[in-house]
Amino acid sequence: MIVLKAPKAPKVIPKSGDYNKKTEIKITVPDGCKAYYAFDSEPDLNSTVYEQPISMPVGYHRLNVILVAANGKTSKMTAMEYYLQY
Numbered sequence: 001m002i003v004l005k006a007p008k009a010p011k012v013i014p015k016s017g018d019y020n021k022k023t024e025i026k027i028t029v030p031d032g033c034k035a036y037y038a039f040d041s042e043p044d045l046n047s048t049v050y051e052q053p054i055s056m057p058v059g060y061h062r063l064n065v066i067l068v069a070a071n072g073k074t075s076k077m078t079a080m081e082y083y084l085q086y
Helices: none
Strands: 011-013 017-019 024-028 033-039 059-069 078-084
Touching: 011 078
Parallel strands: 017 078
Antiparallel strands: 011 024, 033 059, 059 078
């Protein structure tokens, strides 16, 4: 029997925190997976697909990210909180 495993929760950099200059957010996407993300809501398969670094939006926002493997299995969600003010 083959057991299809869900991917591990995605790695997101930089870490949660306060920022005072334009910052790009990067998500590590393993081979065979796609990352979906949403600000201030739960991501799903209709959310934005991560293809390149994301510009951190101004203000306080929570970035939520999931990975979906080619087998359809979904990872646990990674949530980062950013506060950008400059």
